[in-house]
Amino acid sequence: MRILDTHLHLVYPDRFSYPWLENAPAINKPWPVDAYFAEAEALGIESALHMEVDVAEKDMLAETRFVATVHPRVIGAIAACRPENTDFPAFLDVLAAMPQVRGLRRILHEVPDELSQTPLFAENIRRLAVHRLSFDLCLRADQLPIGMALVDQAPDVQFILDHCGGPDVAGKGLDPWRSYIAEFARRPNVAAKISGIVAYANPDWTVDDLRPFAEHVIESFGWDRVVWGSDHPVCTKTANLTRWVEATRQIIAGASADEQAKLLHRNAEHFYRVGGH
Template sequence: MRIVDTHLHLVYPERFAYPWLDGVPALNKPHRLEDYRREAAGLGIEAALHMEVDVAEAEMEAETRFVLGLGPPIVGAIASCRPEHAGFPAFLERVVAIPGVKGFRRILHTSPDDLSGSATFVHNLRRLAPLGLPFDLCVLARQLAVGRALVEACPDVSFVLDHCGVPDIAGGLDPWRAEIAAMARLPNVSVKLSGIVAYAGPDWTVETLRPYAEHAIGSFGADRVVWGSDAPVCTLGASLTRWVEATHALLAGFPETEKAAILSGNATRIYKL
């Protein structure tokens, strides 16, 4: 079945600075398109969106331009941004003019909880609504209420909640379960089935992941779920191949139409591919 990967990270350390990788030695090395392409080709992944990799702030725009020139299977990019800055409108105008920009993200899970609550942040993020561009929301499970407040403050903006809201799988379903249900009640947010293998511990099985995947899908509905590899971050818990295999196992009981929506159809609609 055709797959659109909505969450591919590429790392080119000879071109860009990735300050956060100093703290993650297992990932602190090149991750190039040719490496991903080689593995993805046999897995049904026909298209991919590059997800910004939190490069040094001065290099955000350059990263977007670079990855969009790399070629297939990349069909677009979700660009890094800083809505908390007064200069955001000018930045936005430049970046949306780049062919292939399909959305934006500002990393929040490693930022102060009050960052996204400022009037400047909210006002600037609302600028995405008339452009029809979604905002990927990356928050920890304990920050889901913070993320929900941002979604509520920007009702005309489309949001995609990354990594099923980053559940603490070792710690159990609660209070993540209730927070996901609350987030799903907001009509302008979808959820991304991605990333959870990186938080599942080394001995995870499909059954370890199943309660989290099924609750996220059940809460949002199959028409508001997209899939992402989170490569290469997924390799902290599994290879790309194993994550794709686990995804198929998790979706085995779903109707074919819903599986197709989750794996490609919803991404095509939400990111306007």
């Protein structure tokens, strides 16, 4: 079963500045594309979408332009942006003119909650609909109500909720995360990404530690509104890429071939408009 990885981070410190990596010493090093595919191809990962790596604001466009042509198997990019800025419309026009850009993201789990709650932020997110660009939501579990409020203000935009909504896997924090996810799933313009949960787990995690989080997201959103992502190299905090792919396959082993295909590549091709969509 082939996989389209919707959440690949490539790190090139010789080209771009990543201020946040100073606080993440375990992964603060180069993560080039060839090294990723050397492991990924054997796992059935045939293609990937590059997810912006929260580079310094001055490097945002340069990162997007670079990854757009970095490797033939990187078939699109989710670009960094700042919807809180008044110059966002002009910035969006530049991104929208790049055919490799399939969506945008602004990291929200490490900024003040108020940043995404302004009328300007919502107005700028609504602009994505005209360009058929999606918006990835990266939130902590406690911020999920903030995400829902934003979604409600942009009903014509396709949102993708990253990392199963940021649950506390290590602390087995199922509640109130579970009820938030169920409520989030009632919004038809949101899909959910099965990703990131290994980085939220203890280093000695087992598949059974991850299973209730992944299964609840799939049950809530349904097989038609879930996609898969590696979150590489962030996943290497507690596992390598191989182990996360193997864990995913174990979690979905009881699903039909059609359901597995939806999660692993078909839905991603639809929501991010790649592979002929």
